[in-house]
Amino acid sequence: MDDIQQRIASSFAAQGLMETLNAKLVLVADGEVQIALPFSKHLSQQHGYIHAGAVTSVVDSACGYAALTTAPPGSEVVTAEFKINFMRPALGERFLAVGKVQSAGKSLCVCTGEVRAFASDDAQYKVVALMQATVVYVAPR
Amino acid sequence: MDDIQQRIASSFAAQGLMETLNAKLVLVADGEVQIALPFSKHLSQQHGYIHAGAVTSVVDSACGYAALTTAPPGSEVVTAEFKINFMRPALGERFLAVGKVQSAGKSLCVCTGEVRAFASDDAQYKVVALMQATVVYVAPR
Amino acid sequence: MDDIQQRIASSFAAQGLMETLNAKLVLVADGEVQIALPFSKHLSQQHGYIHAGAVTSVVDSACGYAALTTAPPGSEVVTAEFKINFMRPALGERFLAVGKVQSAGKSLCVCTGEVRAFASDDAQYKVVALMQATVVYVAPR
Amino acid sequence: MDDIQQRIASSFAAQGLMETLNAKLVLVADGEVQIALPFSKHLSQQHGYIHAGAVTSVVDSACGYAALTTAPPGSEVVTAEFKINFMRPALGERFLAVGKVQSAGKSLCVCTGEVRAFASDDAQYKVVALMQATVVYVAPR
Numbered sequence: 001m002d003d004i005q006q007r008i009a010s011s012f013a014a015q016g017l018m019e020t021l022n023a024k025l026v027l028v029a030d031g032e033v034q035i036a037l038p039f040s041k042h043l044s045q046q047h048g049y050i051h052a053g054a055v056t057s058v059v060d061s062a063c064g065y066a067a068l069t070t071a072p073p074g075s076e077v078v079t080a081e082f083k084i085n086f087m088r089p090a091l092g093e094r095f096l097a098v099g100k101v102q103s104a105g106k107s108l109c110v111c112t113g114e115v116r117a118f119a120s121d122d123a124q125y126k127v128v129a130l131m132q133a134t135v136v137y138v139a140p141r
Numbered sequence: 142m143d144d145i146q147q148r149i150a151s152s153f154a155a156q157g158l159m160e161t162l163n164a165k166l167v168l169v170a171d172g173e174v175q176i177a178l179p180f181s182k183h184l185s186q187q188h189g190y191i192h193a194g195a196v197t198s199v200v201d202s203a204c205g206y207a208a209l210t211t212a213p214p215g216s217e218v219v220t221a222e223f224k225i226n227f228m229r230p231a232l233g234e235r236f237l238a239v240g241k242v243q244s245a246g247k248s249l250c251v252c253t254g255e256v257r258a259f260a261s262d263d264a265q266y267k268v269v270a271l272m273q274a275t276v277v278y279v280a281p282r
Numbered sequence: 283m284d285d286i287q288q289r290i291a292s293s294f295a296a297q298g299l300m301e302t303l304n305a306k307l308v309l310v311a312d313g314e315v316q317i318a319l320p321f322s323k324h325l326s327q328q329h330g331y332i333h334a335g336a337v338t339s340v341v342d343s344a345c346g347y348a349a350l351t352t353a354p355p356g357s358e359v360v361t362a363e364f365k366i367n368f369m370r371p372a373l374g375e376r377f378l379a380v381g382k383v384q385s386a387g388k389s390l391c392v393c394t395g396e397v398r399a400f401a402s403d404d405a406q407y408k409v410v411a412l413m414q415a416t417v418v419y420v421a422p423r
Numbered sequence: 424m425d426d427i428q429q430r431i432a433s434s435f436a437a438q439g440l441m442e443t444l445n446a447k448l449v450l451v452a453d454g455e456v457q458i459a460l461p462f463s464k465h466l467s468q469q470h471g472y473i474h475a476g477a478v479t480s481v482v483d484s485a486c487g488y489a490a491l492t493t494a495p496p497g498s499e500v501v502t503a504e505f506k507i508n509f510m511r512p513a514l515g516e517r518f519l520a521v522g523k524v525q526s527a528g529k530s531l532c533v534c535t536g537e538v539r540a541f542a543s544d545d546a547q548y549k550v551v552a553l554m555q556a557t558v559v560y561v562a563p564r
Contacts, residue, residue, distance in 0.1 A: 041157045051202075053197055056201070338476055
């Protein structure tokens with residue numbers, strides 16, 4: 001896991017969008033990756049909540065990197081598609097996107113993800129979004 | 142349509158994320174909205190292409206506003222969910238997200254969206270992503 | 283729960299497709315419904331496995347009825363949409379579709395479902411499909 | 424196309440579920456397949472309309488076979504996942520599922536599908552369902 005942790009940290013640092021959103025990689029485990037996102041009005045939709053697109057961006061990255069922890073050595077991953085439900089407004093001071101591998105096949109990996117909204121430093125949260133994603137393992141060129 | 146165009150322009154201007162992404166509202170028609178997004182390395186994934194999350198954000202907004210053009214007077218819209226396929230890397234100098242209403246029901250609106258990648262000022266493009274979204278009409282409070 | 287169990291049992295019995303597929307309602311709990319489906323070559327795809335459509339039909343019904351257990355009294359439910367991943371061929375002697383409510387809002391209910399394949403009477407199974415569904419509560423007319 | 428038409432006709436005939444549903448293959452063109460489904464109470468949900476699962480089964484097959492028309496010679500196809508919206512009750516005397524290829528990549532094919540409901544022998548119809556599907560090309564063993 002050490003290698004993959006380093007590789008994911010480097011890859012994450014190379015994602016311009018994650019820096020623009022001010023998202024941070026907070027956990028890389030076997031089959032699970034977590035990304036934190038603090039509230040910012042720069043990420044809002046018209047009512048001041050976090051835009052669905054920002055919520056989606058972090059949980060998409062979390063699912064992709066979770067898939068990468070299960071990829072054959074040297075492989076890359078590409079998100080083929082995902083579906084996401086928004087269950088309530090993304091209201092909160094901070095958000096945590098959790099991506100988990102549900103099934104790692106030969107060429108495709110199915111992940112689920114959720115985005116948790118925290119009002120403060122509490123451990124309590126509400127799930128604001130639920131994702132189901134298909135990630136492709138891409139052999140090194 | 143004049144009213145709705147103005148209302149959508151104001152709402153779009155209030156979306157912090159659209160400004161952060163440097164996206165522009167370029168067309169509001171009955172049942173269709175288009176949003177332009179120029180390439181920026183601030184929106185990249187790890188290989189330098191535009192991140193799926195940025196692509197998704199603009200087409201989500203395009204679908205939501207397309208739905209709004211068919212909403213009962215005074216209603217708001219909320220994206221309940223969407224699904225998006227990424228068909229090829231989002232390579233290009235500029236992108237155009239097109240959201241279209243496919244079916245406007247009593248409480249739900251089904252939209253499809255696509256994101257087109259342009260290499261230059263040409264009219265030629267490649268479709269890099271395809272969305273199918275469910276938007277809820279929310280009565281004014 | 284007694285009322286809702288009876289109501290779901292009656293509704294299930296009225297679904298011609300469930301009888302055609304030879305599916306059985308096996309569990310109705312608060313926020314969860316399970317439906318069993320035995321293998322039959324009448325439900326096959328071209329390689330003799332169970333067709334994705336049959337797998338989908340039972341887990342769609344399981345999610346819809348799970349949503350019904352959380353609906354306001356007297357309400358009906360209608361599936362607005364779902365997404366389903368097929369992780370491996372639906373090989374097995376019998377299948378169990380499990381639908382669970384993840385979030386019950388005012389007008390929409392988000393459910394997840396899975397279909398388990400059993401080789402025999404064992405308790406061991408493989409998950410062959412994963413669903414994420416949006417169900418609408420419909421007020422009685 | 425002659426070969427592929429024959430191959431799809433044989434494969435369709437081998438799908439037990441299509442026979443059980445009484446579905447007929449009516450068109451195989453390059454990148455498009457159509458399947459007809461007559462109404463039957465054996466395919467109903469609890470209100471007597473066609474069950475979402477039956478609607479889904481035929482449009483899933485239509486998308487899969489549409490993908491097959493674009494597959495490398497000798498390849499098979501497997502549906503990785505799909506998403507489907509149900510826009511109105513599947514009311515009608517007969518239904519037509521239309522699957523179309525939107526993008527044929529190296530290993531994945533993205534299709535869209537729709538299900539049209541016809542009240543009678545008229546050419547007029549209502550679209551009752553909209554699908555977006557990901558199909559995998561599988562090399563011959």
